Amino acid sequence: MDNSSGVGVLDKAVLVLSALEAGPATLAQLVSATSLSRPTAHRLAVALEHHRLVDRDLQGRFVLGARLGELAAAAGEDRLLAAAGTVLAQARDTSGESVQLYRRQGEARVCVAAVERPGVGLRDSVPVGASLTMLAGSAAQVLLAWEDPERLHRGLASASFTATTLAGVRRRGWAQSVGEREEGVGSVSAPVRGPSGRVVAAVSISGPLQRLGRQPGRLHAETVVAAGERLTEALASGGS
Missing domain, CATH: 1.10.10.10 (Winged helix-like DNA-binding domain superfamily/Winged helix DNA-binding domain)
Structure with missing residues (x-):
């Protein structure tokens, strides 16, 4: 042929x-x-x-190369975003905090979906389309933790977190940060995996340290991991 x-x-x-x-x-x-x-x-x-x-x-x-994974993730983005609204809203209602979904694009992470904390009071607002650093924050940790060794090493060169931090992320299945990306703000993130098992996105719960405390994972790890698993299932149901 x-x-x-x-x-x-x-x-x-x-x-x-x-x-x-x-x-x-x-x-x-x-x-x-x-x-x-x-x-x-x-x-x-x-x-x-x-x-x-x-x-x-x-x-x-x-x-x-990594670009192939990014293109594959983009091909599945419609399914991801179709599921994101409901899943992120459930995580927000459970946690009472703002929830975001990030995908890596080159050396940055981009917010592709977000829901805000209901009511009044302090919140962490990240608009859809915002491009944030891969050097700080729990979502950056998640998006880097399962990369191949060479890319992981490069990503750690100027990062606020260490290889030991990422080893803990892989062991637990979630990441947390306290004032890492922005002073006074904490977050907890979990991976979203594509049909091949590769991490294609990170779902995050974020808010002021006044409410999240110094160990935000104790409050919200279970919720954010469940959200990541639901989004992973959504991608698997549409994948091959």
Whole structure:
């Protein structure tokens, strides 16, 4: 069967990506798997690396890049956002605090859905579309904690949290922060996973430390984990 699209360079780039689907590969292994010439395989792999469709592991081998995961997450975003309104509202009603949903975009995290704390009083408002740092906050911890070792190491370089913090996040299944992103504000976050099991978003409950205290996870970890699990189930029901 002819799988050619008629656009030669695109077909060859897909060959490289398909070869990496099996796992990390040296240049020699790429050449063997794709039957491309060594210069062509190298040129395409480096070009795909520039666009973050390909990356390198700690041994310098080519691997599939983070951009593919971001595109896959975006493909499922309609399902995620369709479920988010109800799930975030339930978490808000249970916790009495504001709730947000974040997705990573490059070196930032973007709020893609949010519901505000009802009534009057202090609240933590994060508007939909707001771009926040990946260097602080419980949502940043969640979005980084399950990354591959090399990207995790890079993300920790200037972060307010440490590798030990992220090990605790992976062990518990949720993260908390106290005045990390903004003075006087705390938050608790949990992962949302796509059909493949990869973390594609973080759901967060946030509010003033006056109410959340110095250990906000004691109050809201159970609620935010349940919200993350419901969103994960929503993505799984629409995935393959």
